[in-house]
Amino acid sequence: MSTPTVRASPAETPEKADAAAWLAVAAGIIGAFMAALDISITNSALPQIQGEIGASGTEGTWIATSYLVAEIIMIPLSGWFTNMLGLRKFLLIMTTLFVSFSMLCGFSTSLGMMVFARVGQGFTGGAMIPTAMTIVSTRLPPSQQPIGMAFFGLTAVMGPVAGPLVGGWLTENASWHYAFFLNLPVGLGLLTLLALGLPAAKMRKELLFEADWIGIAGLSIFLGCLTVVLEDGQSQEWLESRFIVILMAFTLIGLVMLVLGQIYSKHPVIRLSILFQRSFGSVFVTALVTGAALYGVAYLIPQFLSSITGYNALQSGTVVLLSGVPMLLVMPFIPLLVRILDLRIAIVFGLLCYAASCYIDTSLTGGADGGDFYVSQVLRGFGQAFSLIFLNQAATRSVPRHLVQDAAGLYSAGRNLGGSIGLAIIASLQERQVSLHTQRLFETVTANSVVMQDRIREAGTDPAGAQQVIGSLFQTITRQATVMAFNDMFYFYFISLLVVIPMVLILKPIPKGSSVAMH
Template sequence: MSKAKEKKADAAAWIAVAAGTIGALMATLDISIVNASLPTIQGEIGASGTEGTWISTAYLVAEIIMIALSGWFERMLGLRRFLLIVTAGFAIFSTTCGLAPSLGQMIIGRVGQGFTGGAMIPTALTIVSTRLPPRQQPIGVALFGMTAVLGPVLGPLIGGWLTENASWHYAFFINLPISIALLILLLVGLRGGRRRPDLLAHADWLGIIGLSLGLGCLTTLLEEGQRDRWFESSLILTLAILSGIGFVLVGIGQLISREPVLRLSILRDRSFASVFLMSLVVGGALYGILYLIPQFLAQVPDYNAEQSGYVVLLSGLPTMMMMPLFPLLVRIIDVRLAVALGMAFYGASCFLNAHLTAADNGGQFVTAQLLRGLGQYFSLLFLNQAATTSVEARFAEDASGLFNAARNLGGSFALALVSTLLDRRTTLHMDRIGEATTANSPTGQAFLQQLGQGLAHGDPAGGMTRGLALFSQQVQTQALVMTYSDLFWLFGVIMFVSIPLVLLMKPLPRTGPSTAAA
């Protein structure tokens, strides 16, 4: 190994990594920080429940578009200038959201937050792969991986606490001091990079328009599909067509552009392609389960947002505790074995929650959440490491954009799957329970009579009516619990079925990460 490769990162490089980590954490936090505050926000800005969902959807749509396009902006403006612009923009748009008196202004602010915040996620991984020498990259990867795990976990908890103890406005205003600190770190830690304004003159406009149209429409389709009954809706059908047109334009741009906006050719590398697919799967499990657990706890044991947040937070503890070990583990454990182990832990944790009952509460999730945290540690962090080393350094921006877009897109697919199956499987289970236990069967009559007597309070007829209502509620609750069990089981199966993808990955040298990304 040459002396150049043995050279350690200087203080400026670590300040740059710290800036990238803080920016990525802030951006991932804002994906979910408003979820616990949505009912309050909707009431204050005069939005209906359906309209209020766009407060989250607007951010997700804008973010995934910018994640994919960030490599092109970075090459054109230079990394330092690009990050300074988007950090300042994020602070401005956060203020816009915090002061929003109407739904329209809130959505404008959230779109702006999504565009500017989306740029901070892939650039954090780019900083790690370009500013740190190969032997120190695992430290930066661990810090970045922590943001991917903790951001979605801490978001609802922080948002719920701020809403309960201060005001929902502070869920946005909290970004202001962080953005100011981030600007200082960027000015100190990053050098002024080379700009390439010529990229604007011969830009891959087909690719830019295609990615914006394809990813934007696809994300909106997945977010709104179940609410609009999928392809029964002309809106969903139109979004699907526009998304398809967008991806066709991207393909044409890859063929005719001198320098495509996003080099999809790196997906021909089997190792990176497998990392991309597993990022889809792990992202789906991450965001899908982060949605399932609070929903179950709110609907069955009647937890509030803050109580649910503490249960969700448990999965972040193993990552925080084991993060210092990652630079050592990445040198002694084959990356393929580590990712397979992580996905197996993840799948096993899902199976632990595949037999829920109506009597279960947060305690039922403790062991599964800790095991899930181990799964996230091994799968996400080692996939991050593989993403930075699977391609040449000149493709680092494109690899980071694709890897992070895959994780977010996997989350959108998972949430669409969850919302669809929650509706359909609950109806199916209610029908089956109703067929097995009818009010006219001897067992059903005896049960109803028992309920009616307990609720009569001197009014037998009223007691029977209340008993029927309670019986119906219990059937619905049982059907809902069975559906949640089905969904956890399904996520477990998906994780285990995806494990063979690790066989397509290239192993990292035992002496340290590959130098390709240095």
């Protein structure tokens, strides 16, 4: 993946892209959106899917986890495949396979069949995320690249938040199968755009024999096992589970193999050394945190609205999707903002908006509904727009040009890995916080407390009535403890986003008026 990509000199680059170039950009954006959408499109339909394929609640989580694991593995490998096969051939193959695996998901009748298809879907879909940025940089002139960058940023925000809404609507109005069948017409259109918009390139077979196979295997084992550990560690009780311990061991083995590839291979699969460069290292850490917030908050809000307010999947998805509206409003101004704003100021502004939106959600009550999230969701949308779009820019500006493919792969993988870390933290802390708040609330309501005595007095002398009062009080305390735990999670993200802001000051500024450089 470290092989330099041949780029046209400024004199050879046209000032305006032709129709074929814009077709290629459209293909890249649609592909990236499909891949991001399918991460969460099954969340709303999981109960129905589990019922039809005979999977338990615990087994059903693999329907989502298997996709994410495979996608994270593929993202940093996509640069190497692009160099070997050529961008056009690589994406045509990946899109065809993505559609095929999507159809297999829709026809699945067992858990094994579904997980196999989701792994294939995630692996092929993961190729579409970093390559979308490659298309923007190679097919658009510098003056028009901010437009492509804005559309790519839209996929990063809208994909995860639109997934539950699209999946919920299709499940309620048709069937969960159509959440996968939807990719067939979109994929056929995507294949047409790729064929028309991307030029053919000669396959470089020699890269197959010069490949860093130890590093490729190590990267796959490391990222795959680490993601599963993060996703399932809490449910398996971490070190109490032999399965998790074995996966941790393989994670370490994969990391060692990846490092050996860095040392001994002439062409490492990906240059990990750029993580230790001050500027890109700060980008990567910021990407981890913003990824955790992006996926974590997109998970928390539907969970709150479902468990506390009683919203269905479609209603919850509508509230989550609201954060995408500011992105649509900001997009027309992105080319201007890139030219006049210091990217550090833009990212700090985005992170502050993001943090403020999380702080607003730390005061939720048991009577909260979707309307209580409107202000925070709009503010969150502006935060996502500025932080993610300008972080894309910072990732490619923080390394030399011949390392931008490595930087793009690590950045995209870091953002998705951050999502896994964020969800793992939620799974671990939420259960603990609910238990903690429940215990503290019960300590204030003893048998001799005024509240308890008043409730029992209202029930009279009927034992059944007294039992009913106690049961009602227990439900009220549990509900309130759950709300308090949600508030704690939003507060956690508020602090995390504030803490990472100093990392932004390390980034290299882009001179005002300069053209946008992307990989």
